[in-house]
Structure formats: C-alpha cells, structure tokens
Amino acid sequence: MICPICRCGHTRPGFASVTLERDLTTLLFKDVPAQVCDNCGEEFIDETTSANLLHAAEAAVRAGVQVELRRYAAA
Numbered sequence: 001m002i003c004p005i006c007r008c009g010h011t012r013p014g015f016a017s018v019t020l021e022r023d024l025t026t027l028l029f030k031d032v033p034a035q036v037c038d039n040c041g042e043e044f045i046d047e048t049t050s051a052n053l054l055h056a057a058e059a060a061v062r063a064g065v066q067v068e069l070r071r072y073a074a075a
C-alpha cells in the first residue's frame with residue numbers, strides 16, 4: 001500500500017520493534033511482523049498482531065513483570 005504518513009513511499013513486509021508500557025511494566029517485542037515504508041521507515045502493525053501484543057502485555061502486568069524483552073511469536 002501507499003504509505004499514509006509520507007504519501008510517497010510504499011510499504012513492504014518487514015519486522016518492527018514494539019515497546020509497550022503499562023503501569024510498572026515495560027515490554028519490548030522484537031521481530032514483530034509489520035509493513036514498513038521504504039521511504040520514511042514508518043512501521044504499520046495489523047490489528048491481529050497488535051491485539052496479540054496487548055494480550056501478552058496484560059498477562060505480563062498480571063504476572064508482575066517489570067521489564068522484559070521478547071521475540072514476537074504469533075499466537
């Protein structure tokens with residue numbers, strides 16, 4: 001698709017790093033599948049993937065995790 005941020009690049013499948021912070025918990029996910037703009041580098045994560053990340057973040061908050069680095073694994 002055409003990048004909605006810069007409107008001149010095209011997005012291509014790639015990977016992103018996503019940081020989620022909630023209360024005292026900080027989670028950093030690596031290798032999250034994303035569409036990445038070849039012009040400005042903006043990363044776009046689809047709804048299913050972001051829902052998985054939020055679900056994982058909520059579980060981590062309940063488990064009392066403070067800081068954690070994870071590789072993204074599709075649920």
Ligand SMILES: [Zn+2]
Pocket residue numbers: 003004005006007008009010037038039040041042
């Ligand atoms: Zn762009």
